[in-house]
Amino acid sequence: MARLAQTADLTDIQREILSTVRSFVDKEIIPHAQELEHGDVYPQEIVDGLKELGIFGLMIPEEYGGLGESLLTYALVVEEIARGWMSVSGVINTHFIVAYMIRQHGTQEQKEHFLPRMATGEVRGAFSMSEPGLGSDVAGIRTKAVQDGDSYVIDGQKMWLTNGGSSTLVAALVRTDLGADKPHQNLTTFLVEKPAGFGTVAPGLTIPGKIDKMGYKGVDTTELVFDGYRIGADMILGGQPGRGFAQMMDGVEVGRVNVAARACGISIRAFELAVEYAQQRETFGKPIVQHQAIAFQLAEMATKVEAAHLMMVNAARLKDAGQRNDVEAGMAKLIASEYCAEVTTQSFRIHGGYGYSKEYEIERLMREAPFLLIGEGTSEIQKTIISRGLLKEYGLKR
Numbered sequence: 007m008a009r010l011a012q013t014a015d016l017t018d019i020q021r022e023i024l025s026t027v028r029s030f031v032d033k034e035i036i037p038h039a040q041e042l043e044h045g046d047v048y049p050q051e052i053v054d055g056l057k058e059l060g061i062f063g064l065m066i067p068e069e070y071g072g073l074g075e076s077l078l079t080y081a082l083v084v085e086e087i088a089r090g091w092m093s094v095s096g097v098i099n100t101h102f103i104v105a106y107m108i109r110q111h112g113t114q115e116q117k118e119h120f121l122p123r124m125a126t127g128e129v130r131g132a133f134s135m136s137e138p139g140l141g142s143d144v145a146g147i148r149t150k151a152v153q154d155g156d157s158y159v160i161d162g163q164k165m166w167l168t169n170g171g172s173s174t175l176v177a178a179l180v181r182t183d184l185g186a187d188k189p190h191q192n193l194t195t196f197l198v199e200k201p202a203g204f205g206t207v208a209p210g211l212t213i214p215g216k217i218d219k220m221g222y223k224g225v226d227t228t229e230l231v232f233d234g235y236r237i238g239a240d241m242i243l244g245g246q247p248g249r250g251f252a253q254m255m256d257g258v259e260v261g262r263v264n265v266a267a268r269a270c271g272i273s274i275r276a277f278e279l280a281v282e283y284a285q286q287r288e289t290f291g292k293p294i295v296q297h298q299a300i301a302f303q304l305a306e307m308a309t310k311v312e313a314a315h316l317m318m319v320n321a322a323r324l325k326d327a328g329q330r331n332d333v334e335a336g337m338a339k340l341i342a343s344e345y346c347a348e349v350t351t352q353s354f355r356i357h358g359g360y361g362y363s364k365e366y367e368i369e370r371l372m373r374e375a376p377f378l379l380i381g382e383g384t385s386e387i388q389k390t391i392i393s394r395g396l397l398k399e400y401g402l403k404r
């Protein structure tokens with residue numbers, strides 16, 4: 007058993023799930039990740055394997071056919087998967103956020119309609135807030151839905167949908183003019199059902215091709231264009247317009263734990279690669295690990311892995327206990343993603359010139375880590391959330 011990133015007080019079921027996923031990652035993901043990533047190939051066999059393991063329904067309640075597990079279990083599973091290949095964790099992340107949002111905020115009909123099929127992975131979720139002109143400034147969303155009888159007509163362009171092509175259900179945040187003073191109170195989440203694929207997949211709904219990214223390959227990231235797209239009012243998440251911002255922020259809060267978990271997984275892998283390489287590579291007559299400069303790098307990397315893991319686990323446990331975790335999830339996401347960028351760079355440097363070769367796994371991790379500084383809110387946005395939260399607690403009482 008590895009010493010790093012252990013989690014105290016897990017149940018037998020959690021331990022069993024994690025051991026099954028870890029062996030799946032070692033056998034089915036790590037050996038294929040490099041080739042699939044370099045070819046930008048969708049990991050269909052891996053996804054099918056995850057479906058069989060029940061991962062798509064991990065947090066969906068048992069009454070809807072899921073495993074009813076906690077956010078902590080989910081985050082630890084994501085950490086294991088990202089240790090193998092971050093793109094695979096990307097395939098399940100948006101699905102998980104949408105299932106969580108339906109579970110927390112959906113009407114009974116919406117839960118019954120979507121959750122059982124999401125638990126099996128038959129329906130696959132994507133979520134869409136960002137637009138070409140905005141990402142951090144969510145309240146400024148321009149894509150607009152106008153009511154027309156029992157339905158709404160949506161026009162506008164969304165950007166950066168992870169799983170935009172492969173999903174069959176998109177939770178899309180759009181503007182509905184309700185006359186509220188605060189812009190975010192005019193936002194509504196629609197549950198947009200569509201076939202998987204690219205091009206015009208439904209009347210008024212186009213998913214142009216995949217965006218070509220520097221890393222995070224295999225998983226599709228797309229735009230989405232609404233052009234007079236008609237959708238029933240019953241597809242508003244929770245049935246009432248104007249609640250979309252709060253619903254999405256709730257979803258993103260668990261998404262932040264997920265991104266922190268991914269960062270931990272990549273950092274663990276970067277450490278594993280470095281510690282192995284440092285004992286094999288010799289310079290000046292001895293393995294490089296015997297140079298104190300390298301040994302100290304490993305010590306620093308391991309300390310960062312441990313700190314990030316503990317903060318991620320803390321944020322997940324708070325949410326599971328029903329407490330607010332905005333500050334803690336922000337902190338976990340901030341530190342885990344910043345440390346991940348540092349740890350992968352340290353591992354890369356320990357690999358010397360070979361780290362720059364596409365034959366070595368660290369090359370891929372170096373391209374994955376930067377995304378975590380951006381996705382689910384940049385580091386600057388995390389600092390904004392953390393400082394606002396702290397000032398609520400520590401503000402001077404006048």
Ligand SMILES: Cc1cc2nc3c(=O)[nH]c(=O)nc-3n(C[C@H](O)[C@H](O)[C@H](O)COP(=O)(O)OP(=O)(O)OC[C@H]3O[C@@H](n4cnc5c(N)ncnc54)[C@H](O)[C@@H]3O)c2cc1C
Nearest residue numbers: 133134135136140141142166167168380381382383384386
């Ligand atoms: C691969 C990939 C996948 C993605 N998947 C999804 C997805 O599935 N769904 C989705 O909705 N979005 C997705 N996104 C979008 C992502 O959430 C946004 O890119 C991110 O929130 C940042 O927004 P932006 O790119 O518009 O940057 P901007 O908001 O334009 O920010 C640019 C820079 O300014 C800084 N900045 C902005 N505002 C402030 C401020 N108030 N104070 C200080 N600094 C500030 C930012 O930190 C950043 O450094 C994805 C992005 C990528 C790259």
